[in-house]
Amino acid sequence: MSRTVLTREQVLEAADDLVRQHGPDALTMRGLAARLGTAVTSIYWHVGNRESLLDALVERTVEEMGAIQPTGRTPATRIVSVARRLRGELHARPHLIAMVHERGLTERVLLPAQRALVREAHTAGLRGARAAEAVRAVQFQVVGFVLVERARELAQDETPGRERPRKSASARKDPALARALARPADPERLFTASMRALVKSLLAQGST
Known part of the structure; x- marks a missing residue:
């Protein structure tokens, strides 16, 4: 044979x-x-x-991740869509984060998303250093959020059933806050809300 x-x-x-x-x-x-x-x-x-x-x-x-195509009618919504897509791609590949960290290739992994973000920053009227700052801020937010999510997942795997932190004095003064903090966080909702706020602030620079 x-x-x-x-x-x-x-x-x-x-x-x-x-x-x-x-x-x-x-x-x-x-x-x-x-x-x-x-x-x-x-x-x-x-x-x-x-x-x-x-x-x-x-x-x-x-290459598997491919080009990231924005969706939405405005630059702000399209930038958020790019961020959400990038987070999803990274979250689905936790092994990639470890490899990238070891090889120092973070910029290479972010390049497809970066290209889409640059186009949307230009469409929003940002140029030069302001455009670069906006693009990097979005990238850092995505990567940082994914790293925090990954760290929380690993911690939960290592210490299942860990006791919840006690309520702070400020939380006791605000029962609604205490109840909200006692519930598990919704990562998708939190990411989208924080990204929308960040993008709104960044794009406001284009009109000043």
Whole structure:
């Protein structure tokens, strides 16, 4: 019988599965070779060293994310739509955040969204440094929010059933506030509200 020839895409697919399941630290060339039933030298032949492999995985994931198309009638609503889409893409790929952090490739991952944000900033009348500030503010808000969400998820996994914090004095003075804070946060609603407020403030600069 003829032996199946290993391809670069098969190597990347196996590496991606390994990182999704166990994180970037679990990705070793020897472990990947064992997973594929091949020699370590064959892995190096197809993808180079581990650093090159991680870079290739980031590029592959960015390609999967594809171009981000804004929706909505106004620049503000379209920018919020880009932010929501980017958050969704990152949230669906927690392994990507870890890889990007390890390789210092955050800017590369954000590039598709950045292009859409630049277009909308220009449409809103922002130029130069103001446009750049608006684009970066939106990107930082998205990434920061996703990182907080991820940290909360990991904390809940490690300490399930953790006791809720006690009510503060200010909360006791405002029963409605206390009740609201006692309920679990709605990340989608919170993200959208905060992003709308941020974008409104940023775009107001275009009229000054």
